[in-house]
Amino acid sequence: MRKLSILLTLSLVFVSVTAACTQDKKDSAVENGSIEEPSSTAKNENKELINFEEKETMSRLEQGILLxxxxxxxxxxxxxxxxxxxxxxxxxxxxxxxxxxxxxxxxxxxxxxxxxxxxxxxxxxxxxxxxxxxxxxxxxxxxxxxxxxxxxxxxxxxxxxxxxxxxxxxxxxxxxxxxxxxxxxxx
Structure with a gap:
């Protein structure tokens, strides 16, 4: 029984250390800026550009104009x-x-x-x-x-x-x- 409790304790410590190390790597990557989310303004500008191009294409096709x-x-x-x-x-x-x-x-x-x-x-x-x-x-x-x-x-x-x-x-x-x-x- 004593061996089982020691084994469980060691397993718990190992899992905790592994999880902590993994979390540290994610945090340092975010701090270093290697994982970067596009800003909401960049997303909006990109979306507006795509919408403008789609609207322009649709308008052109409705008029019967091909390229x-x-x-x-x-x-x-x-x-x-x-x-x-x-x-x-x-x-x-x-x-x-x-x-x-x-x-x-x-x-x-x-x-x-x-x-x-x-x-x-x-x-x-x-x-x-x-x-x-x-x-x-x-x-x-x-x-x-x-x-x-x-x-x-x-x-x-x-x-x-x-x-x-x-x-x-x-x-x-x-x-x-x-x-x-x-x-x-x-x-």
Missing amino acids: VGESIKGGYYLTTVQSAYLNDSNDSIVVNVSVKNVRGQMIGLSELKYTLKDEKDGKTYEGKVLDQNPSPYDIQVKPNETVELKIAFEVPGTADEYMFYIESSLDPLETHWKIDKLQSPKN
Whole structure:
């Protein structure tokens, strides 16, 4: 019985010392500043920034405005603006677009019209498909296939921001892409 009480006492002392040492390590870490909670103002600022960005994105999408790299899917096409840039002579804007046939049958792209609009002055420019063989009016896209198109717009001077529209009589969409931060392809 005496051995049992000594063993229990030693066990209790060991557990107490271990717990005390562990608590000391936590306290010293807090004192040294290695464990640091973000301040409530930093949390609030971060939360406000995220909320602002989310609200801005939601507002933009409600207006039907997409950014370069974003896609829209209709009943016939899945359309994505991949990139936009100034050509080498800075007198044309080139928009790279991918058009995927999401319909179960072959479709032609001849009915698509491409427009670039300067939102500040209201001027619009008609686009022409570049480097396409066969001609853009003869392109037939098989189901689930994607075609990459380069659309050129001759502009007299470049603005800070444009809106790019794809008009389709078969698949009308109320969506357009914001084209900004244009650079020449070398940059």
